[in-house]
Amino acid sequence: MATLVSPALRAAADGFVKASGYGSAVLSGLVPDRRHLSQGGYHCSVEDLLAYGNGRDYSNTRADDKGFNPKYGAAYDVTMSRADMIRHYKRVYAIFKDKSDPRHKYINAINTWPGVGDPVRLDFVTGKVTRASKDHSWHAHGELRRRYLLDAKAARAHHSVHRGESKATWVAREEKTGAKPPATIPAPPKTAAGNHAPGSRVLQYVPGRAVLGGDDVAFVQRFIGTARAGPADGVAGAKFRSAVLWYQALRGLKSDGIVGKATWVAMGVKSNL
Secondary structure, eight states, rough: OOOOOOHHHHHHHHHHHHHSSSSEEEEEEESSSHHHHHOOOOSSSHHHHHHOTTTOGGGGTTTTTTSTTTTTEOOOOOOOHHHHHHHHHHHHHHHHTTOOOEEEEEEEEEEEEEEESSSSSTTTTTTTTEEEOOGGEEEEEEEGGGTTTHHHHHHHHHHHHEEEEEOHHHHHHHOTTTTOOOSSOHHHHHOOTTTTOSHHHHHHOOTTTTTOHHHHHHHHHHHHHHHHHHSSSBBOHHHHHHHHHHHHHTTTTTSOOOOOOHHHHHTOOOOOO
C-alpha cells in the first residue's frame, strides 16, 4: 500500500507555500517517511496505518477521522525561517482562539512556533495548546480532518488560516446565507419507482438466496470505492459482502458483512431501521 495525496491536501499545502506571504516557505513533507509509517500519524493514510499495525493510532480515532478517505494522508509540512515561523504563529493563534470561527471544522491541528520556548500544537478539535516536538521550530505542520480530504473548501480554509485572513472576510466569501456545504460523501441517488433508497432496508448477501439489487446497493459500492467493491452495478454479491466486511473493520463496527442501521449511519445515511 502507498499513501496518496488528495487534491485538497495538495491545494492546502500549495496555498500555504505559494500564496500566504511567507517568502521563505518550502514544502518539506506530504507523504509519510519510514518513521511516520512505523509510528503513525496524520501523514499516513488509514490503509497504511492498518498495514503497519497502527489502526488505533490517534490520527484514526476522532469522529471526523476514523475510516474516512482511507487511501489518503492528511498532513503537510512547510519549512520556514525563524521570522516567518513567528509571523505564522501569530496569525494562526489569533484564529485558533476564536472558537466560533467556522474554519475550525476543517482543521485537526497546526504545529507552529512562537519564536521562544518550545514549539506548540494548536488542537482545533479540543481547543488545547500542547508542546510539539523540537523540529517544529523550523517547520510548520498542518492536518486536515480526514472527513474533508476530498473537499476543496477544506483546502481553502487551511490556506485562509495560514495567511491570517479575518473571519469576517472568510464568512463573506465562503459562508453565504442559504449555501449548502459541499458533500463529503456520495449523495444518495434519486430512486426510480419501485427501487430502494439508501438506508431503507438491510443489505445482505447470502449464498444460495436471491441476490439483492438496487440504488441502495450501488450507493454502498460507490461509497466504499471500486478498488474494494468493484463497479457500482447495484448487485449485492460476494464481492459486495467482502467490501462491507472491510469497511466495517475499518470503522470499528460489528464485522458481519450486513449493511444495517449502524453501517448506514457510519456512511452518513439516515436510517429508520
